[in-house]
Amino acid sequence: MRQHISHNKSKRWTQDSRLKTRVRRQELGTSSLGSRVLSFESQSPSLDLRVLRGLTIGVIGAGTMGQALIGGLLAQGVPTRALRATDASASMRNTVRRCFRIQVGDDNRHVVRTCDVVILAVKPQQFPELMTSIASGVTSSAFVISIAAGITLRWLQARLPKAAVVRVMPNLPATVGAGFSALAMGRRVTARQRQIARALFAAVGETCELPESSFDTITAVSGSGPAYVFYLVQIWQEAARALGLPPTVASRAIAQTLAGSVRLLNASVEPAAVLVSKVASKKGTTEAALKVLAKRRVAAHFAEALKAAARRSRQLSWS
Numbered sequence: 486m487r488q489h490i491s492h493n494k495s496k497r498w499t500q501d502s503r504l505k506t507r508v509r510r511q512e513l514g515t516s517s518l519g520s521r522v523l524s525f526e527s528q529s530p531s532l533d534l535r536v537l538r539g540l541t542i543g544v545i546g547a548g549t550m551g552q553a554l555i556g557g558l559l560a561q562g563v564p565t566r567a568l569r570a571t572d573a574s575a576s577m578r579n580t581v582r583r584c585f586r587i588q589v590g591d592d593n594r595h596v597v598r599t600c601d602v603v604i605l606a607v608k609p610q611q612f613p614e615l616m617t618s619i620a621s622g623v624t625s626s627a628f629v630i631s632i633a634a635g636i637t638l639r640w641l642q643a644r645l646p647k648a649a650v651v652r653v654m655p656n657l658p659a660t661v662g663a664g665f666s667a668l669a670m671g672r673r674v675t676a677r678q679r680q681i682a683r684a685l686f687a688a689v690g691e692t693c694e695l696p697e698s699s700f701d702t703i704t705a706v707s708g709s710g711p712a713y714v715f716y717l718v719q720i721w722q723e724a725a726r727a728l729g730l731p732p733t734v735a736s737r738a739i740a741q742t743l744a745g746s747v748r749l750l751n752a753s754v755e756p757a758a759v760l761v762s763k764v765a766s767k768k769g770t771t772e773a774a775l776k777v778l779a780k781r782r783v784a785a786h787f788a789e790a791l792k793a794a795a796r797r798s799r800q801l802s803w804s
């Protein structure tokens with residue numbers, strides 16, 4: 486395992502030198518979330534995934550996000566014997582068994598009793614039933630992490646009073662190891678458990694610690710974020726096709742423009758507005774397009790959309 490982890494790390498560390506510069510810059514800047522960012526980390530050398538060595542990790546709910554975590558941890562060198570999963574659906578259990586070759590079952594209490602850390606990855610509306618089924622098996626040594634939107638630390642702690650609990654808001658790119666996860670620690674969480682929580686989510690992307698009061702905002706920004714990007718791609722493709730570009734060319738041109746621009750943004754020390762000005766020359770084509778976006782108040786509409794998502798997150802929150 487050691488060999489595997491250090492191999493993965495050296496690969497990741499080279500990729501991360503760019504990211505580190507950016508992360509450091511963001512730490513120094515003012516938080517756009519209106520509250521203090523407690524700490525920020527990508528998969529960097531200071532974030533040591535060896536903290537996971539020897540731990541048994543349980544994932545309850547092996548759907549999209551559960552599988553993303555399982556896949557990310559295995560890719561980081563966590564051995565199959567260290568992972569256990571449950572799912573309510575037999576076909577999902579078969580898929581997970583076949584794809585990841587880990588222990589999979591339907592006994593949540595068994596996972597809670599036998600794992601050092603348990604990640605709850607079922608839908609928010611499935612939480613009350615899940616809590617009822619596992620609560621009596623949760624001892625004072627239990628360490629439980631929830632990734633459910635809107636399930637607060639207070640709600641979790643009230644139902645699992647003996648456990649150390651962490652709330653996480655990951656996002657869909659975790660399925661390809663490029664997620665962004667915000668973490669809020671419950672009051673019983675120890676320094677080591679905090680490291681473990683961060684290492685688990687660093688296996689699927691970048692992590693950031695935030696006060697829980699920022700969770701509705703981060704849900705609107707990065708939790709829902711991938712959908713804004715996919716929506717933009719969808720309308721961009723439609724517009725390109727309407728101008729006569731063959732669909733396959735439009736799809737590739739847009740996907741690569743997006744991937745290249747994100748890479749440039751991550752590598753650059755310039756803010757986004759400066760990068761915009763590097764493309765848009767005076768009286769040129771880009772400026773003509775940007776003028777239409779400004780006239781139609783796209784920025785104001787986008788800000789309104791983010792506010793609506795944060796408001797909805799607040800409404801759906803269980804405390």
Ligand SMILES: NC(=O)c1ccc[n+]([C@@H]2O[C@H](COP(=O)([O-])OP(=O)(O)OC[C@H]3O[C@@H](n4cnc5c(N)ncnc54)[C@H](OP(=O)(O)O)[C@@H]3O)[C@@H](O)[C@H]2O)c1
Pocket residue numbers: 545546547548549550551571572573574577593606607608609611614615632633634654655656657708
């Ligand atoms: N998807 C995202 O982009 C995203 C982003 C951030 C956070 N999240 C959070 O991540 C959580 C999981 O989302 P997801 O998209 O991965 O959902 P999902 O694909 O529906 O996965 C949840 C899985 O849990 C199973 N399940 C339900 N009740 C269970 C129980 N009592 N014990 C064991 N397994 C159970 C479900 O089976 P059935 O289908 O048979 O019910 C399903 O296979 C949600 O709470 C969501 O808020 C998701």
